Amino acid sequence: MLLKKSANNRILGSQITPEDVYLNRRSILKSLGIVAATGLSLNSHAGIFDQLLGNDTPSEKAPRKPLAYTPGTLDPGLILTPESKVINHNNFYEFGTNKTDPARNSQHLKTEPWTLTVEGEVEKPGTIDVWELMETAQLEERIYRMRCVEAWSMVIPWLGIELGPLLKKFKPTSRAKYVAFETLYDPEQMPGQKSRYLGGGIDYPYVEGLRIDEAMHPLTTLALGLYGKTLPPQNGAPVRLVVPWKYGFKGIKSIVKIRLVEKQPPVTWNILAPHEYGFYANVNPSVDHPRWSQASERFIGEGGAFSSSRQKTLMFNGYADEVASLYSGLDLRKYF
Amino acid sequence: MTAHQMLKPGRKTSNTLRVCVHIGALAPLLWLYWAIPQGVLGADPVKELTHFLGIGALRLLLLTLCISPLARALKFGLLVRLRRPLGLWCFVWAALHFSTWLALDLTFEWSLIGEELIKRTYILVGLLALLLLLALAITSIPKLMRSMGKRWKQLHRTIYVIALLVCLHFWWSVKSGWIEPCSYLIIALYLLWLRRDSIMSYVHFKHRPVAHDNGASS
Numbered sequence: 001m002l003l004k005k006s007a008n009n010r011i012l013g014s015q016i017t018p019e020d021v022y023l024n025r026r027s028i029l030k031s032l033g034i035v036a037a038t039g040l041s042l043n044s045h046a047g048i049f050d051q052l053l054g055n056d057t058p059s060e061k062a063p064r065k066p067l068a069y070t071p072g073t074l075d076p077g078l079i080l081t082p083e084s085k086v087i088n089h090n091n092f093y094e095f096g097t098n099k100t101d102p103a104r105n106s107q108h109l110k111t112e113p114w115t116l117t118v119e120g121e122v123e124k125p126g127t128i129d130v131w132e133l134m135e136t137a138q139l140e141e142r143i144y145r146m147r148c149v150e151a152w153s154m155v156i157p158w159l160g161i162e163l164g165p166l167l168k169k170f171k172p173t174s175r176a177k178y179v180a181f182e183t184l185y186d187p188e189q190m191p192g193q194k195s196r197y198l199g200g201g202i203d204y205p206y207v208e209g210l211r212i213d214e215a216m217h218p219l220t221t222l223a224l225g226l227y228g229k230t231l232p233p234q235n236g237a238p239v240r241l242v243v244p245w246k247y248g249f250k251g252i253k254s255i256v257k258i259r260l261v262e263k264q265p266p267v268t269w270n271i272l273a274p275h276e277y278g279f280y281a282n283v284n285p286s287v288d289h290p291r292w293s294q295a296s297e298r299f300i301g302e303g304g305a306f307s308s309s310r311q312k313t314l315m316f317n318g319y320a321d322e323v324a325s326l327y328s329g330l331d332l333r334k335y336f
Numbered sequence: 337m338t339a340h341q342m343l344k345p346g347r348k349t350s351n352t353l354r355v356c357v358h359i360g361a362l363a364p365l366l367w368l369y370w371a372i373p374q375g376v377l378g379a380d381p382v383k384e385l386t387h388f389l390g391i392g393a394l395r396l397l398l399l400t401l402c403i404s405p406l407a408r409a410l411k412f413g414l415l416v417r418l419r420r421p422l423g424l425w426c427f428v429w430a431a432l433h434f435s436t437w438l439a440l441d442l443t444f445e446w447s448l449i450g451e452e453l454i455k456r457t458y459i460l461v462g463l464l465a466l467l468l469l470l471a472l473a474i475t476s477i478p479k480l481m482r483s484m485g486k487r488w489k490q491l492h493r494t495i496y497v498i499a500l501l502v503c504l505h506f507w508w509s510v511k512s513g514w515i516e517p518c519s520y521l522i523i524a525l526y527l528l529w530l531r532r533d534s535i536m537s538y539v540h541f542k543h544r545p546v547a548h549d550n551g552a553s554s
Contacts, residue, residue: 081379089379097513100378150511152380200512272512291456291509293448298382298441305372305381310443 062107064229069159072141081154081300083227090234094190097200102234109233120259123171130238134224137161144244147283147317153297158242159225164216172260179215180265181208182257208252209265245316245323247281278336283317287336350414361425382440393429394502401527427473430466458508465501468494499524
């Protein structure tokens with residue numbers, strides 16, 4: 001399979017934590033039995049100790065296929081988050097609420113074949129064979145900032161296609177004012193959907209939504225891969241949404257259904273805590289989360305704990321020039 | 337004479353247990369010292385470290401509260417000698433938890449720190465608990481303990497309030513899911529319920545002089 005390598009990608013290879021270093025730490029940890037004896041490891045919150053005890057013996061890593069794509073550009077001043085961190089630090093509550101849970105619990109997810117249904121206010125409802133799309137579509141590399149609502153951020157080289165042109169193929173009607181997305185619901189494969197404790201008390205399936213103009217915006221991407229290969233399950237394989245000017249939770253993973261609708265659709269985090277998470281969820285440093293400031297963020301880059309860096313959060317996550325016009329006249333404090 | 341002989345092995349056991357407490361509370365910190373530079377804490381090590389230290393401090397606090405009921409149940413009075421080291425280690429872990437937030441998360445950005453403290457009530461609750469713990473830690477110096485006499489016991493009953501503050505701080509801080517913070521709260525409430533008589537008499541003891549004063553002034 002053709003794998004185009006950009007200059008960017010070559011530089012990036014050296015920034016990735018070597019896998020042997022990453023794997024080696026576990027064996028060192030397992031040999032250190034003392035901490036287990038302190039009884040501090042009984043808790044699910046202490047993800048580090050799960051690793052220590054070897055609870056996370058990763059099942060065979062789901063294979064990722066290399067993809068052909070048009071290389072993108074890295075905006076000046078941005079540094080890529082190493083691939084090992086992008087694929088081991090995830091919020092995907094369907095596989096557990098700890099950041100390392102998804103990588104641990106999702107490797108068996110059956111992503112092939114995968115059908116994405118497009119329905120609702122469209123003239124030609126239909127389905128998309130996602131793996132066929134991966135073969136036939138001209139994939140672009142899009143290097144975006146990713147800002148989590150929890151005040152950390154990454155820079156990720158996604159591979160995907162623009163959502164707008166894809167939706168247009170299904171001919172949205174004039175009543176299509178919003179786009180609703182839905183994640184796979186399969187408790188047998190997703191332990192978080194089976195147990196409320198593992199799943200963080202969320203009512204599944206996970207649902208998200210965009211206004212139609214947001215969905216049609218050229219920055220809005222349907223991602224099928226990252227770092228040159230197909231998505232790993234923990235990042236939302238085989239197909240997920242990327243809306244770079246919004247908080248990360250808008251980027252719904254493992255999508256099975258897209259429905260064009262007339263009324264604003266319900267969205268998962270807003271249902272769970274309406275005063276904390278709005279429908280829009282635009283990155284906005286001047287509108288704080290009720291329990292923490294959104295003015296700055298910890299960038300997840302190369303370094304460890306003692307070289308952690310905090311940076312100012314940018315309006316619309318740095319994409320204000322492109323998207324601010326979508327919201328002219330809207331009170332962003334009210335519609336957060 | 338026989339009583340004296342009975343005490344000896346008890347003292348030995350409690351000494352051994354004290355050593356275990358010190359090792360148990362120190363070992364994970366030494367492990368962190370090694371693990372942090374190795375990148376073991378994952379992609380967002382600051383968050384992980386903060387949680388780890390905070391949860392550890394809460395567990396040490398609950399463990400401290402377990403000692404008295406356990407000593408009574410086992411009829412092993414010398415077990416109470418574990419309270420002081422456990423309580424002090426709880427303070428150390430809590431102080432490290434706070435320092436991590438201050439130094440590594442907010443990187444000493446004082447304007448941000450001030451803003452966060454004002455706006456985030458759960459952080460303020462945590463800080464209040466830490467300051468109370470500090471007071472208890474300082475007054476654990478044997479000399480101060482003796483000179484404070486009765487008031488020492490009164491002050492150290494604040495640990496019950498601290499336990500509730502810390503549980504509140506934890507519950508308030510989690511993004512979702514109530515089962516974990518709730519289970520800590522239930523354990524704390526159970527440990528307080530075990531000493532309900534002592535707590536009630538303390539509350540009454542505190543109220544009586546107030547009532548008396550009122551009577552005198554009116």
